[in-house]
Amino acid sequence: MSQAVIQFKDVVKAFGKQTILDRVNMTIDSGKTTVIAGPSGQGKSVTMKLILGLLRPDSGEILVEGHDITKMRAKALNEVRTKFGVLFQGSALLDSLNVFANVALPLEERTKMGSEEIRSRVLAILAQLDLTGHEEKYPAQLSGGMRKRVGLARALMLQPEIMLFDEPTTGLDPENTLEIYKLFLETQKKFGYTSIIVSHDIPKVFNLADQVIVINKGKLSTFASPEDIQQSEIPDIQAFVQYTMGKIYLSREME
């Protein structure tokens, strides 16, 4: 039986008068892929930042491997963060560093490895993600797809137990989108990480999911499969399904 790695217990988060998450509960199991979906501005990124401890909830508990991160001090929180790898929406590469330095950064800062070992590890992962020959380039010189791959390489350097993908395919063309999904499947198979994907790319991203969490009006609804979402009786979820999946269905008809 799989173990819960992340749990939200009655989490509330508000900004000013706007409540983003209203006493929400969720469980993310080890080794599984969870897709977090929902209309824009409903709190998907806030949920991700809460998981990472970049934001603190107003009340409730967020457990990572059983430890409540909402009450942790900075040092303990940093220890927890070493379990995470994150691929940001805009890749968030340090733009003053080249590709090699960006990917080497976690090893240089977080480990005591020698420069030769770092070099060989970085070159190996760059080769794996088809980035050989681009080591000296700066983020501004890379295409969107390449930046995502460099971001993924950097996130995987410390072999995280949990990977978070924030809108991994936003802004990418269909070819690069498929490439990212392929890399996701390959790397997950190799590293065996638990993954959380925040995405708009519905319904394609559902193919990767073991469970889907839909955020709407401050509430979370968990579904075991895309079919379950389509059969949901919650009006807001029905509207969301019609808006997202309906559009795809129409475009298929047109083809």
Place this chain on the structure above:
Amino acid sequence: MIRYLEKIGSNTLWILEDLGRMGSFLVLGLGGVFKRPFRFSAMIRQVRLIGADSFWVIFFIAGFTGMVLGLQGYYTLRKFGSEGALGSAVSLSLIRELGPVLTALMVTGRAGSAMCAEIGIMRNSEQLDALECMAIDPFRYLITPKFLATIISVPILTLIFNVVGIFGGYLAGCGLLGVNPGAYWSGMEQSVVNQDINMGIIKSFVFALVIVWVCAGRGYFVHRIRGAGFGAEGVSKVTTQAVVLSSIAILIWDYLLTAILL
């Protein structure tokens, strides 16, 4: 009326919140010195950017400031028949006031604005979040090297400003207007005491801290500053705000320190 009071209350709360944020930023920025591994090479790179690359700007401004002081001082002192005091007038003005203040204002405009924009862009493009997610302390990695580099660079630039300015005054006074060079140098030697030099150096350390605190801090909290907007516009507004705030703070601290140290 109630709406007016509400507005005053919310503005007061925001100011207190902002002061708290900036206070903790100062503590964490300086506290990064004690965190290991210390990024010595990053600090040296920042000394080059903030200090060495500002050399020629400081050199020219100091030279012309000294020359203007020489000219103005000469014509003012001539009215009292005391042109011989030009050396002491120029050197005291520079060492006590103009050297530290003008250097700090120049570093604010040149390096402080760049610092604020760089950190602001890093915040907006999630680069600072990425550092935190990799469990890399952004203060140790990014902010503390800038704190130390500014605190090292500004006093050195101030000393350079003073020396170049004094030579500028010499060039205008003695080279162009015929003041006796011996009187110029001996006037300086007799009037400038250690207390004046110490005052200038203390001021330059305080100004350095003000520059890096305000400029780096505003950039770091670009997303929290009310009314700044988002994206490139937000960074540009906050950078302008940082330069204005830092310049005003330098002049206020200048008055306070002069009142305390004189």
